Amino acid sequence: MVHNFNAGPSILPKEVFEQAAAAVLNWNNSGLSILEFGHRTAEFTSVMEEARSLVKELMHLDANHEVLFLHGGASTQFMQVPMNLLDPKDSAAYTDTGVWGSKAIKEAKFFGKVEVVCSSKEKNYNFIPKDFAVPNDSKYLHITTNNTIYGTQWQRIPATSNSLVADMSSDIMSRVLDFNAFDLIYAGAQKNMGPSGVNLVVVNKNILGKIKRAIPTIMDYRNHINEGSMLNTPPVFSVFVCMLTLRWLKSQGGVAAIEKLNNEKAALLYKEIDENEMFTGTTVKEDRSKMNVCFVMNDPGKEADFLKYTQSLGIVGIKGHRSVGGFRASLYNALPISSVLVLVKAMKDFAEKR
Ligand SMILES: *Cc1c(COP(=O)(O)O)cnc(C)c1O
Numbered sequence: 001m002v003h004n005f006n007a008g009p010s011i012l013p014k015e016v017f018e019q020a021a022a023a024v025l026n027w028n029n030s031g032l033s034i035l036e037f038g039h040r041t042a043e044f045t046s047v048m049e050e051a052r053s054l055v056k057e058l059m060h061l062d063a064n065h066e067v068l069f070l071h072g073g074a075s076t077q078f079m080q081v082p083m084n085l086l087d088p089k090d091s092a093a094y095t096d097t098g099v100w101g102s103k104a105i106k107e108a109k110f111f112g113k114v115e116v117v118c119s120s121k122e123k124n125y126n127f128i129p130k131d132f133a134v135p136n137d138s139k140y141l142h143i144t145t146n147n148t149i150y151g152t153q154w155q156r157i158p159a160t161s162n163s164l165v166a167d168m169s170s171d172i173m174s175r176v177l178d179f180n181a182f183d184l185i186y187a188g189a190q191k192n193m194g195p196s197g198v199n200l201v202v203v204n205k206n207i208l209g210k211i212k213r214a215i216p217t218i219m220d221y222r223n224h225i226n227e228g229s230m231l232n233t234p235p236v237f238s239v240f241v242c243m244l245t246l247r248w249l250k251s252q253g254g255v256a257a258i259e260k261l262n263n264e265k266a267a268l269l270y271k272e273i274d275e276n277e278m279f280t281g282t283t284v285k286e287d288r289s290k291m292n293v294c295f296v297m298n299d300p301g302k303e304a305d306f307l308k309y310t311q312s313l314g315i316v317g318i319k320g321h322r323s324v325g326g327f328r329a330s331l332y333n334a335l336p337i338s339s340v341l342v343l344v345k346a347m348k349d350f351a352e353k354r
Helices: 014-025 042-058 073-085 099-108 221-226 236-251 254-275 300-312 337-353
Strands: 065-070 091-096 113-119 138-144 163-167 184-188 199-204 279-281 292-297 327-330
Touching (some): 014 236, 065 073, 065 236, 073 163, 073 184, 073 199, 254 279
Parallel strands (some): 091 113, 138 163
Antiparallel strands (some): 279 292, 292 327
C-alpha cells in the first residue's frame, strides 16, 4: 500500500485512474482509444462541455464567469494575465508570498508596472502579510491563495475594491470561497484537480477587451471563450481526466464536503507536529496551509532516518522542497484520511523508539 503525499503532479482518486486506463484502451465501446479521438467529435466536445459545466457548478459561478481549459500550465498564466489586462502605462498590485508569486511578478513586468504591495520574503515566506494597502489605480490585485512550497495559505481573502486575480494552483476545489468575487482565477490542474498538461482559467468576461495592446490570437482569452475552449487542439486526455476528477468530486458532495475532510486531515497532522517533541512546523500557525504541510525535525540529523522509516511504510513524496528543507506532506483532495493516519502513527512510533 502506497501513501502518496506528492506535491504535484499528485494523487488522484483510484476510480479516476481506473476509468482513465479503460478509456485509453477502448473509450465508451467505440473500439478507439481516447488518445486517438478527434477533439471536434461530438464525443469529445461533450467531455469538454461537461468539464466546463462541472467547474461552474462546483464553484457556483455566475453567468459572467467563463471557464477555460488551456495549455501551458500556471506559468503561462503568469504572462497571459497581464498581457490581457494591462497596458504599458497601467499598474497592477502583486503580493510576494513565495516562489510562485515572485515568478508571477517577474512576468507581469513585461507588460505593465508592478507594485509589490507586500512580501514575506525576509522570513523565508513563512507567513501571509496582513497589513498592506493597494493603490486605487491598480488594475488588479494578484494573490497566490496557497503557497505550495512554503505551506502557507490565505485563510481570508483580502477585502479590496480592486479587481482580484488569483493563482489557485494548489488549493483549487479544496475549500469554499466566494469565487465570483474573483475576476480571474487560474490553476495548473496537476495539484488538485487532474493530471499535468492543462490549466483551468475562470475569467469574468467583463474585464476583457479594456486594453489597447494587440494580443496574439492564442493568448487572447476572448478567442478561447468564443471557441468554447477549443481554439486549437486542447490537451484532450488531460481535460478528460479532469472531467473524471470533477465528477468524482461532485459524487463526494462537492467542495463543501471535501473541505470538511481536508480540514480533518490537516488538523490531525498539525496536532501531531505540535505535540510531538521531535517535530516543528515551519510556518506561523494562523497561516498554515491545509494542502501542503511543512515541518522539520528539531534534530536535523534524524531527518534522513525518519525519511527512510516512512519509506518502509509506503509513504512517498514527503521530502521537503529544497528551499525549506525538512518535510512537506501534501494533503490534496484525493488523499484518504487513512494515509494521514499512517504518517501520524509513523511520527509517534519514531519518537517513541528513539
Ligand atoms: C505548481 C505551481 C505553479 C506552476 O505550475 P506549472 O503548471 O508547472 O506552470 C504555479 N503556481 C502555484 C501556486 C503552483 O503550486
